[in-house]
Amino acid sequence: MTSITPAAPTGHRAAASEARKQRIRDAALALFSQFGLRGASLDAIADQAGVSKTNLLYYFPSKEKLYVAVLQQILDTWLEPIRAIDAEQSPETAIGDYIRIKVELSRDHVQASRLFCLEMIQGAPLLREDLQSKLRLLVEEKSRVIEGWIARGSLLPVDPHHLIYLLWGTTQHYADFAVQIEAISGKTLADPAFFEATVENITRIVLGGLLPRTNADG
Amino acid sequence: MTSITPAAPTGHRAAASEARKQRIRDAALALFSQFGLRGASLDAIADQAGVSKTNLLYYFPSKEKLYVAVLQQILDTWLEPIRAIDAEQSPETAIGDYIRIKVELSRDHVQASRLFCLEMIQGAPLLREDLQSKLRLLVEEKSRVIEGWIARGSLLPVDPHHLIYLLWGTTQHYADFAVQIEAISGKTLADPAFFEATVENITRIVLGGLLPRTNADG
DNA sequence: TCCTTTCCAGACCAATTGGTCCGGTGGCTT
DNA sequence: AAGCCACCGGACCAATTGGTCTGGAAAGGA
Numbered sequence: 257m258t259s260i261t262p263a264a265p266t267g268h269r270a271a272a273s274e275a276r277k278q279r280i281r282d283a284a285l286a287l288f289s290q291f292g293l294r295g296a297s298l299d300a301i302a303d304q305a306g307v308s309k310t311n312l313l314y315y316f317p318s319k320e321k322l323y324v325a326v327l328q329q330i331l332d333t334w335l336e337p338i339r340a341i342d343a344e345q346s347p348e349t350a351i352g353d354y355i356r357i358k359v360e361l362s363r364d365h366v367q368a369s370r371l372f373c374l375e376m377i378q379g380a381p382l383l384r385e386d387l388q389s390k391l392r393l394l395v396e397e398k399s400r401v402i403e404g405w406i407a408r409g410s411l412l413p414v415d416p417h418h419l420i421y422l423l424w425g426t427t428q429h430y431a432d433f434a435v436q437i438e439a440i441s442g443k444t445l446a447d448p449a450f451f452e453a454t455v456e457n458i459t460r461i462v463l464g465g466l467l468p469r470t471n472a473d474g
Numbered sequence: 475m476t477s478i479t480p481a482a483p484t485g486h487r488a489a490a491s492e493a494r495k496q497r498i499r500d501a502a503l504a505l506f507s508q509f510g511l512r513g514a515s516l517d518a519i520a521d522q523a524g525v526s527k528t529n530l531l532y533y534f535p536s537k538e539k540l541y542v543a544v545l546q547q548i549l550d551t552w553l554e555p556i557r558a559i560d561a562e563q564s565p566e567t568a569i570g571d572y573i574r575i576k577v578e579l580s581r582d583h584v585q586a587s588r589l590f591c592l593e594m595i596q597g598a599p600l601l602r603e604d605l606q607s608k609l610r611l612l613v614e615e616k617s618r619v620i621e622g623w624i625a626r627g628s629l630l631p632v633d634p635h636h637l638i639y640l641l642w643g644t645t646q647h648y649a650d651f652a653v654q655i656e657a658i659s660g661k662t663l664a665d666p667a668f669f670e671a672t673v674e675n676i677t678r679i680v681l682g683g684l685l686p687r688t689n690a691d692g
Numbered sequence: 693t694c695c696t697t698t699c700c701a702g703a704c705c706a707a708t709t710g711g712t713c714c715g716g717t718g719g720c721t722t
Numbered sequence: 723a724a725g726c727c728a729c730c731g732g733a734c735c736a737a738t739t740g741g742t743c744t745g746g747a748a749a750g751g752a
Contacts, residue, residue, distance in 0.1 A: 268749090269698075269699085273698090273699080289595070290595070290596055291510060291513070292509060292510045294510070294513030296512075297739065297740085298739080299739080299740090307700090308701050308702085309741090310700070310702080311699080311700055311701070314698095314701095317741095318740080319740065373595060373651075374592070376651045377508070377592060377650055380654065380657075384657065387657035391657065391658060392658050395658045412682070414675060414678065414679060415675045418671065418672060418675035418676065421647055421648070421655060422647075422679060425643045425644045425645075425647025425651070428643065429643025429646070429647075433642075433643070435597050435598045435602070435605070436594050436598070439605035440610050440635070453633060457632060457633045457637070458636065458640060460632065461632060461637065461679070461680060461683040462683060463683070464683030464684065465683030466682065486719090487719070491728085515710085525731095526730070528711095528732080529730055531710085531711065531712090532728095532729070536711080
């Protein structure tokens, strides 16, 4: 048996298989994020992934399963920035880092951001449980961190929930409404200067409004 | 539909016709805003509007025409709040009013907000021209107003574009991500207390960061 | 070597899609 | 009264949809 495979490692098959699955997931993300679950067709996804529709359905038994697989893969990535908020940090560092990481996500994972947004708009039929359990707990936990800062006097009084929504909404906006932003300003987050200006301005507005003045005046 | 009204006034026909068109537009908005252009079917829209699909296609010759009609109807409403920003006002009043009106929009026109968002996510194939002309000019004009405030010293330095994006994104978020917000906090903008808290918190964060301290210091 | 398991694609299917055709109905003018 | 015409719906159509079936190629263990 002279196999002519060029230095193929063991599990060559499994590796190729996983690569194929990932190609399919990528194509699915691209199309789902643009047209939604109903709007994207399996034919189009298979076509973009470079596989036959039959082969797609071999790896993912149904359209919905594929959709969930894609969604599940991005959910954790999506909650990471807020998870990173730490009570030990100063609010300045924590919020500043959060904004930067979240804008980076909007720059590097536009499609994921949009798919997430689409799912929300649709009423999150497939994510509702995760939202009401995981995300809710997470926000509750971080709210307590923010309240701790306020109690310590290192942050001016503000409803933690609304602060989180503001941060989330603002940063998300740069991915979901990228077309509008580009139409207006001609800039994209891919432009490093524009990226920095974005982070800088959001940070200044938010922290400027919430950080207490060093000059204690009462 | 049998026997519309007993005592029909003159123009009964034209009025009924217009009412029908509006019913169709409403149904279309509901379904397009949830499933997108491709995801919503004419059958479903006609069904929800209480008319036959044939009748729908009598008033709107194609699916895309119907979509554009719906979109066009909400675009002006959508740009109204930013149009209202006036150089004569103080930034405090102007921005405060803007936030309130925009949150009202998110409360009273959830579907319109979402359809707008969907169109953006898709790349705004049918609105791109409007964006690059009308919206761009509008934002340019209002940016100059904001720059005027900054020059007068009644607003701290900030990039007007990013300020507008932040306001837009934050307020929009309460409509588009209403499901997520409800899953987390259990509240809706329909709850007057939550509505007021929303306006109040956004306003405080934004204006708190941008309004100069009364104590002139340089 | 043989044989089982994994992998893959073409033909095919029922349901749904956007849209057309045709035959009507009923209000309004003459 | 009569006829014109805006208005409306059922039947229908070709294309597309998500998904199945069948049959074969290609590993990989025995």
